[in-house]
Amino acid sequence: MIKVVLLGAGNVAQHLIKAFEESPSIELLQVCARTTNEIESLLSKTKITTDIQALVAADVYIIAVSDKAIEEVSNQLSTKNALVVHTSGSVGMDALSSHARVGVFYPLQTFSKHLKVDFSTVPICLEAHTNEDLELLKRLADSISQSVHFINSEQRKALHVAAVFVCNFVNHLYQQGEAICKENNLDFALLKPLIQETAHKILELSPAEAQTGPAKRNDIKTIENHLQFITDIRQREIYTLMTQSIIDYGKKL
Amino acid sequence: MIKVVLLGAGNVAQHLIKAFEESPSIELLQVCARTTNEIESLLSKTKITTDIQALVAADVYIIAVSDKAIEEVSNQLSTKNALVVHTSGSVGMDALSSHARVGVFYPLQTFSKHLKVDFSTVPICLEAHTNEDLELLKRLADSISQSVHFINSEQRKALHVAAVFVCNFVNHLYQQGEAICKENNLDFALLKPLIQETAHKILELSPAEAQTGPAKRNDIKTIENHLQFITDIRQREIYTLMTQSIIDYGKKL
Numbered sequence: 333m334i335k336v337v338l339l340g341a342g343n344v345a346q347h348l349i350k351a352f353e354e355s356p357s358i359e360l361l362q363v364c365a366r367t368t369n370e371i372e373s374l375l376s377k378t379k380i381t382t383d384i385q386a387l388v389a390a391d392v393y394i395i396a397v398s399d400k401a402i403e404e405v406s407n408q409l410s411t412k413n414a415l416v417v418h419t420s421g422s423v424g425m426d427a428l429s430s431h432a433r434v435g436v437f438y439p440l441q442t443f444s445k446h447l448k449v450d451f452s453t454v455p456i457c458l459e460a461h462t463n464e465d466l467e468l469l470k471r472l473a474d475s476i477s478q479s480v481h482f483i484n485s486e487q488r489k490a491l492h493v494a495a496v497f498v499c500n501f502v503n504h505l506y507q508q509g510e511a512i513c514k515e516n517n518l519d520f521a522l523l524k525p526l527i528q529e530t531a532h533k534i535l536e537l538s539p540a541e542a543q544t545g546p547a548k549r550n551d552i553k554t555i556e557n558h559l560q561f562i563t564d565i566r567q568r569e570i571y572t573l574m575t576q577s578i579i580d581y582g583k584k585l
Numbered sequence: 586m587i588k589v590v591l592l593g594a595g596n597v598a599q600h601l602i603k604a605f606e607e608s609p610s611i612e613l614l615q616v617c618a619r620t621t622n623e624i625e626s627l628l629s630k631t632k633i634t635t636d637i638q639a640l641v642a643a644d645v646y647i648i649a650v651s652d653k654a655i656e657e658v659s660n661q662l663s664t665k666n667a668l669v670v671h672t673s674g675s676v677g678m679d680a681l682s683s684h685a686r687v688g689v690f691y692p693l694q695t696f697s698k699h700l701k702v703d704f705s706t707v708p709i710c711l712e713a714h715t716n717e718d719l720e721l722l723k724r725l726a727d728s729i730s731q732s733v734h735f736i737n738s739e740q741r742k743a744l745h746v747a748a749v750f751v752c753n754f755v756n757h758l759y760q761q762g763e764a765i766c767k768e769n770n771l772d773f774a775l776l777k778p779l780i781q782e783t784a785h786k787i788l789e790l791s792p793a794e795a796q797t798g799p800a801k802r803n804d805i806k807t808i809e810n811h812l813q814f815i816t817d818i819r820q821r822e823i824y825t826l827m828t829q830s831i832i833d834y835g836k837k838l
Contacts, residue, residue, distance in 0.1 A: 343797075396591050398740060399807060422799075422807050440775060442782055442797050447789055449782065455775045481775065490769035491776075493811050497820075498762035498776050499783045500798030501827040502755045507792035507834060509751035516743035520691060522708045522734065523744075523751050524788060529695055529702065530752045531784030536700055539760035544596075544695050545753030546675075554652060554675050558746050566830050567750075573826055574754040581760060 333359045334472050337387055339405055340396035341365035343443040344419050348396055349374045351451040351476040358475050361388050367372045370445075384408045392472060394419060394437060395428075403427040415465050421492030424485055425459065435460030435469055439477075439489060442499050457483035457491065508567055540585055547578035586612045587725050590640055592658055593649035594618035596696040597672050600820040601649055602627045604704040604729040611728050614641050623698075637661045645670060645725060648681070653781060668718050674745030677738055678712065688713030688722055691741060692730075695752050704729045710736035710744065761820055793838055800831035 334356055338345060345365070352360040353375055361379065363371055364387060368380050381387070384405070395405050395418040402418045406428045409416065417435040428434035436459040441449060456473040458480065460466045466482060473480040483491065502553050506527060510520040533542045546554040555575055561570050589611055591598060598618070605613040606628055616624055617640060621633050634640070635659070648658050648671040648748065655671045659681045662669065669681050670688040681687035689712040694702060711733065713719045715749040719735060726733040736744065759780060763773045786795045799807040808828055815821050 359605050368650055395676065400803075422810060428810050429613065441779055442786065442795075444786060444790060444795060446795070447786060453778050455778060457775075479775075479778070483771075487769050487771055488812055489665070489810075490765055491771060493814055493824075494765040494771075494776055495779055496763040496764065496798055496800075496811065496824070497758045500796070500800060501643065501778050501823070502758050502780075502783050502790055503787070503797075504800075504827055504831050504834070505755050505758070506748045506787050507796065509747040509829075510792050512743055512747040512750065516740050518736075518740055518744060518747075522732075523747055524712075525706050525708060525732070526694055526748055527755075527784050527787055528750050530778050531754050532696060533695065533700060534756070534759050534780055537697060539763050542695075542697060543753070543756050544697070545749055547749075547753060547757075549651075551652065557675060558740075558749065561742055561746055566833065569826055570754070571746075571749070573822055574757055575824065577761075578753070580819065581757070 333357060334468070335359050335361050335390040335393065335473070336392050336394060336472070337364065337390040338394045338396060340394075341362045341368060341371045341397065341407065342396065343445055345453070346371060346374060347449055348394065348419070349441045350448075355475045358472065361390050367481075383539075385410075385576065387411075387479065390414055391468065392417060399423050406430055415468060417460075417469065417565070421488055421495065425461075433460075433462070433465055435465050436470055436485075436488065437473065438483070438491075440491060440495060452478050455479040455481055455524045457481050457488055459483060459485060459488065459496040466513070505570075506540070508570065511564070512567070540581075543578065543582075545578070547575040548582060550579060551580070586610060587645065587721070587728070588612050588614050588643040589645050589647060589725070590615045590636070590643040591647045591649060592597060592617045592662065593647075594621060594624045595649065595651065597692065598649040599624060599627060599698065600696045600702050600704070601622055601647065601672070603701075608728045611725065614643050632663070635700055638663075640664075643667055644721065647672060652676050668713070668721060670713075670722065674710075674741055674748065678714075686713075686718055687713070688718050689738075689741065690722055690726065691736070691744075693744060693748060693787065695748075705731050708732040708734055710734050710741055712736060712738060712741065758823075761823065763816070765815075765820070793834075796831065796835075798831070800828040801835060803835070 352358045393416045415433045416431040417437040438457040441454040456477045458469045513520045587650040605611045646669045668686045670690040691710040694707040711722045712744045766773045
């Protein structure tokens, strides 16, 4: 059994609590957070504390708080030479420098409250300074996921940037699509099969093979018609830039 | 039985042939295309012709060719007062003006060769000048899809623009994500669970509820770190514009 203490009560923390509670090889000893109402339904109240000075001894302390708060929480945390990790894609290990044994336990997924995630498919990206600590993190990650990877800091930064493109920016395009529907009295649900298929295709085809549409075909007439149709300035900027990028990309291939 | 003749052999045509061949209430009499090798495995060779002047009588003629070619194919086609429709999201019905009874049969989905699509979930957007023709198109669409909609030309144009955002532009963001992975010796497969979950979330949450990431949190430090990391000029432009758009959108909500 790996003994774990978790710090945080946000989206990532909540999903980790659920995954750890379901794993037979992890003992989640304690969860520490400033506000605890959102996690009270997830584990025994006796395991929840707001006092970071009152934590029990564990093998691993996982700091799953907002990027900005990681260093502060780390500085407040005192452990008896345990491994301390954070869960962020974009924060370096130096934020944990008040501890001797540090690492990263970065689940590469988008977590929303009240939406169940199958953790077994979530890639977990691990980093640590020693092989021993990497091994410990690997055992921890293996117990909740089938996709565990050793990723160095530079690669993790790249992954996080790439994740912003394929998740955050993609979702914003869904939002623009929804806005266009609303303006024209159309149900956004009409676009949902297309959204699902677009994501599904990428499991079978490369993005280059999967690309369709007027920009891919260099169909100037349709592109001009679309630009005439779009009145929102921001939507025009996005349409113009993405179209140009698709056209230029096609030339490079 | 609705008697159908299909013109075209591209992605949309191929997927329609498969769906029609599986439907007990549609009789696909003939498929006409300039080059036929890609459809020869899909239906009996006796039903395939390259001669548009040699078509049999049918209830509906479906022109499923590229947008640019629709008008030319329509002008070459002679029917005995049958209904003539095209399958394009962005072409008006006037492209079919050489015929008396015209309409649109627009399947709102992204089609790629060799990738099976479950047509029953594909929204089919219908338009015609008379109720009788709309009824005929509805019977035709109902026989292959459970999602059939009457959509006027202006709405269809909006849907097509929105589809470009949520499909073509989204796929291009996948391509950028793949490029970032390649540059950093990372397997693009690491991002695939995130891509699937991002699309899946939209079935349960609105895009506004589903939005996560540094732009949503207005996390200037992470945004600046990302911009320092990204060296590709086009990627920087996309990152900057999408980030600003997410921030501005947050203010509007």
